[in-house]
Amino acid sequence: MAHGPAHGLSRWLFTTNHKDIGTMYMWFSFAMFFLGGIFALIIRAELFEPGLQIVEPNFFNQMTTMHGLVMVFGAVMPAFVGLANWMVPMMIGAPDMALPRMNNLSFWILPFAFAMLASTLFMQGGAPNFGWTFYAPLSTTYAPPSVTFFIFAIHIMGASSIMGAINIIATILNMRAPGMTLMKMPLFVWTWLITAYLLIAVMPVLAGVVTMMLMDIHFGTSFFNAAGGGDPVLFQHVFWFFGHPEVYIMILPAFGVVSAIIPTFARKPLFGYSSMVYATASIAILSFMVWAHHMFTVGMPFIGEWVFMIATMAIAVPTGVKVFNWVTTMYKGSMTFETPMLFSIAFVILFTIGGFSGLMLAIAPADFQYHDTYFVVAHFHYVLVPGAIFSITAAVYYWLPKWCGRMYDETLGKTHFWLAFIGLNLTFFPMHFSGLAGMPRRIPDYNPLFANWNMLSSIGSFLFGAAQVLFLYIVIRAIVSGRKATDRVWEGSHGLEWTVPSPAPYHTFTTPPKVD
Amino acid sequence: MEKATRKTVVRLTLSTIAMFVAVFTIMPPLYTLLCEVTGLRKVGGAYEAEEIKVDEERWVTVQFVATHNAAMPWEFKPMDFKVKVNPGQKKVIKYFARNNSDKAMVAQAVPSITPFAAVNYFHKIECFCFNHQPLRSGESAELGLEFVVDQDLPKQVTTITLSYTLFDITEQAQAELAGLH
Numbered sequence: 001m002a003h004g005p006a007h008g009l010s011r012w013l014f015t016t017n018h019k020d021i022g023t024m025y026m027w028f029s030f031a032m033f034f035l036g037g038i039f040a041l042i043i044r045a046e047l048f049e050p051g052l053q054i055v056e057p058n059f060f061n062q063m064t065t066m067h068g069l070v071m072v073f074g075a076v077m078p079a080f081v082g083l084a085n086w087m088v089p090m091m092i093g094a095p096d097m098a099l100p101r102m103n104n105l106s107f108w109i110l111p112f113a114f115a116m117l118a119s120t121l122f123m124q125g126g127a128p129n130f131g132w133t134f135y136a137p138l139s140t141t142y143a144p145p146s147v148t149f150f151i152f153a154i155h156i157m158g159a160s161s162i163m164g165a166i167n168i169i170a171t172i173l174n175m176r177a178p179g180m181t182l183m184k185m186p187l188f189v190w191t192w193l194i195t196a197y198l199l200i201a202v203m204p205v206l207a208g209v210v211t212m213m214l215m216d217i218h219f220g221t222s223f224f225n226a227a228g229g230g231d232p233v234l235f236q237h238v239f240w241f242f243g244h245p246e247v248y249i250m251i252l253p254a255f256g257v258v259s260a261i262i263p264t265f266a267r268k269p270l271f272g273y274s275s276m277v278y279a280t281a282s283i284a285i286l287s288f289m290v291w292a293h294h295m296f297t298v299g300m301p302f303i304g305e306w307v308f309m310i311a312t313m314a315i316a317v318p319t320g321v322k323v324f325n326w327v328t329t330m331y332k333g334s335m336t337f338e339t340p341m342l343f344s345i346a347f348v349i350l351f352t353i354g355g356f357s358g359l360m361l362a363i364a365p366a367d368f369q370y371h372d373t374y375f376v377v378a379h380f381h382y383v384l385v386p387g388a389i390f391s392i393t394a395a396v397y398y399w400l401p402k403w404c405g406r407m408y409d410e411t412l413g414k415t416h417f418w419l420a421f422i423g424l425n426l427t428f429f430p431m432h433f434s435g436l437a438g439m440p441r442r443i444p445d446y447n448p449l450f451a452n453w454n455m456l457s458s459i460g461s462f463l464f465g466a467a468q469v470l471f472l473y474i475v476i477r478a479i480v481s482g483r484k485a486t487d488r489v490w491e492g493s494h495g496l497e498w499t500v501p502s503p504a505p506y507h508t509f510t511t512p513p514k515v516d
Numbered sequence: 517m518e519k520a521t522r523k524t525v526v527r528l529t530l531s532t533i534a535m536f537v538a539v540f541t542i543m544p545p546l547y548t549l550l551c552e553v554t555g556l557r558k559v560g561g562a563y564e565a566e567e568i569k570v571d572e573e574r575w576v577t578v579q580f581v582a583t584h585n586a587a588m589p590w591e592f593k594p595m596d597f598k599v600k601v602n603p604g605q606k607k608v609i610k611y612f613a614r615n616n617s618d619k620a621m622v623a624q625a626v627p628s629i630t631p632f633a634a635v636n637y638f639h640k641i642e643c644f645c646f647n648h649q650p651l652r653s654g655e656s657a658e659l660g661l662e663f664v665v666d667q668d669l670p671k672q673v674t675t676i677t678l679s680y681t682l683f684d685i686t687e688q689a690q691a692e693l694a695g696l697h
Contacts, residue, residue, distance in 0.1 A: 098521045162532055170524045204532050208539025223544060231557065234547050238539060301554045 004506050013108070016100030017506060018085045021107050023403070025082025026396070028110060030472070032074030033389075035118070037465055039067035044427075044461040050448045060444035061129035062121065068132025069150075072250065073157045074114050076388045080253040081106075081164045083395050084192045086403065088168060090497040090504065091186045093177025093513045098170035106163035113156035120146035131442060133243065136224035136235040140216045147217065151210045158207045165199035168192055177496070179515035183274065186495050190277050191256030194284045198245045198252070201288075205242040209235065233298050240291035248287045250384060251351075252280055254391035255322060258344040260495070261398050262326050265341035266333030267492040272325040279318035279325075286315045296367045305364040312362040316355065323352055338490075339413030343394035346421055347386055354382030357432065372442075374450075375435025381428045393420070393471065400475065401489045405503030406482030412474045419467035426460025570604040571667050578665070581679040582611065589617040590651070592625075592682045595658070603667040606641065611680065613649065614656035622650045622689040625659075625680040634676045637666035645680060648689050 005011050005020065015021060042063050046054045055063070085103065089096055097103045120127040125144035128134065139147060172193045176185070185193075212235075215221040222228025224235045255276075263270045270276065292300065292308040300308075326348050335341070357379040361367055370376060401407050430453040435441075439450045446454065485502040496515070500508045551557050578601060580594035591614040601607050615621055625645040629635050640646075644659035651657060665676065686693060 099525065166525055166528045166532075169528060170521050173524055174518060174520045200528055200531055201535060204535035205539050208536050208543075212540070230544075231547070231551075233557070234544060237547060238543055241543075299556065301556060304554075 014104070016096070016104050018089050018097045018100070018103065019403075019504065019506065021097075021103050022082045022085030022087075024107055025078050025085055028107070029075050029079035029082060029392075030475075032070050032078065032114065033468070034472075036067050036070035036075050037468060039063045039070065041461060041465055043067060044458040046444055047446070047454045048458040049455070050446050050451050052445050055444065057444045058126060058129055061131075061442065062127040064442050065128045065131055065134075066117070066121070069117065069128075070114070071384075072132060072246070073154075074110075076250045076384070076392070077157075077161060078110060079392045080192075080195070080250070080388075081161070081168075083188075083253065083257070083392070083399075084164075084168050087399065087497060088171060088189055088192060089175070090500065090508055091189050091495055092172065092175065092180050093496050093509045093515065094171060094175035095507065095510045097167050098175055099167045102163050103167055106160045106167065109156050110160050113153045113160065116149050116156070117153040120144075120149050123149070133239060134210075134213075135239070136213065136216070136232045140213050140224055143217070148214065151214050154210045155207055158203045161199050162203045165196035165203070168196040169200070172196075177509065177512040177515050183277070184515065186256075187259035187270065187273065187276055187280075188253065188256030191252045191259075191280050194280050195249050195252045198249050198284055198287065202242045202245040202249075205238060206246075209238045209242065212238070233295075236295045236298060237291070240294045241288075243294065244291040245284070245287045247380075247383070248283055250388045252284065254347070254388050255280060257391040257395045257398075258326060258347050261340050261344040261394055262329050262348075263494070264398075264490050264492040265338060265344075266330045266335050268329055268333040269494075270325070271328040271331075272321070275321055276325055279321040282318040283315060286311060286318070290315065293362055293364075293367075296364045297371045309362055309364040313359065316359055319355055323348060323355075338397075339408070339410065339417055340394040340398035342414065342417045342421075343390045343397065346417070347390045347394065350382060350386030350390070350424070354379060354384075354387065357382060370435065372440055373435040374431040374439045374441055377441050378428050378431035378435055381431070385424055385428065390420075396475065398490075399497075400478060401482075401485035402497060402500075402502050402504055404479045404482070405485055405501075406478050407485050407489075408474050408478035408482055412470065412477075416467055416470050416474060419470065420464060423460050423462075423464030423467050427457050427464055428460070430454075430456045430460075568604045568664065569667055570602050572602050574603055575600050576603060576665050576669065576673070577675045578607075578663075579675065579677045580609065580611070581677060583679060583681045585681055585683045588623070588682050588684050590615055590621070590623060590682060591656075592680075601665055603665045603669050606662060606664045608660060608662045611644065611659040611661065612656065613651065613659055613682070615651035615653055618653050620650065620652045620693055621684060621686045622648050622693055623682050624648050624685045625682050628679045628681070630677045630679070631673060633670050634673045637669040637673075638676055638678070639664050639666060648685065650689070650693060 005015070005017065012020065012024060042055060043060065046052070046060055085097065088094075123144075123146045125146060127146055128139070128144065128150045130138035130143060134150075172185070172189055212221070212223040216223055216225060216230075222230040224230050224232045226232065259270055259276060290308055290312045292304060293312045296305055296308070330345075337345075357375065361370055361376065361379055397408060397413055434450045434453040434457075437450060437453075439446055487500070487502050488498050489502060496509075496513055497504070499513065577598055579598045580596065582593045584590065584592060591612070593612055595610045595612050599607060599609060613623070627640070627643070627645050629638050640661065640663050642660065642662040644661060649657065649659065
């Protein structure tokens, strides 16, 4: 098995190698992260002061929409799929993914989807401007003509995610090395297995809801049109039936990542492995029963509000189990604070803050006050940025030496961490206050009352953006001229991926390893 | 492909298709059913237009008030201070406005209705408050308002007061001002 990768562009176009595809997913996600970041900075630049200075209100709405769509579907989800591609086969001792050709397809349709989505910015009538949640009738009756491109872009992204999920499940269920029982799998593999099932369950729902929009717009149906016997509120129910599991799709693999990193740098095995597995599964199951907490204010029977409120609060229990397990793993460990560990510890702390504001929002009567304010923006950015983005960053620092065989610069990595940490808190913490004071989300201009908090948020966002440019530099520098990494890389690392050389050879585990 | 892998793939593909089909076939009817059971909202079957019935038994007094925003030099008043109408009956009244300043200006009227219980039952069919009103210096205009009081107006309401406040929006509406010249 000495044959290596093909040369030139055809290596990347026709590759069926899980490591090549993982790499492409990671770079694609990195590119989308910067694109979505630019949109975010346009938003924050406009909000630096009250009044309209930089962009037109309609363009502002396009920015909030595109920022959300690109970050969710372009940055976070492909990054986790990329990590799964790289790490899952190596962690379970498989030679490659179960369906390598489909793997190639599921990556290569993504750039087309996002080219199509981004091209709407240059179309007459502008890009989608109805928010990433694309509520009908804003996204049907009142949508710009480019909405059809948006719908097809979502279809393609959905197809890509579903193929990726099928591939991951098929790999995990059928290609584990002998002796690698389910309950011996690393937690990253477990969380991805559960995430993949969530994807299979809800990505078709997303495809369905955008297809219904397509039919309402072009074929005269009335799924969401009250005048024709439909109901716009039905849109919100279907969307959030997809949307709530979607937020766990973006966070469960992150749980897996920190569950790999914290034990490494605490030099203790993960506390409560099996409770972690069950907690992940419980969160996944509960995620299907809470969608209406996004729409407490649409008018629901009292019993409905009550049920969704209680179910939502119940999610705090398995999530709490996880947080306590991570903390207990660190307790009395001989900890060191390399960059991946710093990002993971920040993850635990800041994600918990996001979880608490989530609990506040879960209280139905209080939610009427918080609904559609910056408090909501603060909440979901506190779970997504330190949750998804920090864990992906931690994963890159943690596994990069295995991928390219070279170490990143530790001092620069720590600088990146502190800039990102300060930038993030400066950006999003003030949003709690502007939100509680009543500032609505998705507005280009605001009451001068909120000016100070917004100025702080804007300054923080540019700091956070600059930190990510540093991140790009650190990664490139490590690949080009980092010092050679050892096979174990980290003193406390455990698992099959560390038993192969650094950089990982093009083909690994062509004969299955023995797991005891 | 191995047999076990093929089985997994077939199973997952079928689940995907089933979920997609369920969105169209199960979710909307289920939603309609739930709405019917809880009596929350009318779903299914297009809405039908309903005849407005004039309730000749009942009379409602509608009063008209005009106020100026502090900095507004125009003359602005209702031409009828109050009218009596039957619920369901369309009615047209007029306001009068004159630009007493020495420059062309654009104004916008902002309505307010009391009592609060009547707010949802007072329908403005055509109103000058929907539009900007440009006037040259010294020019005057009659501003029309067509309204109907809903036949479902709560029983205890016998008088509705409609108040307009006139604002100077000359600065924000330069384009319309240019149309005057």
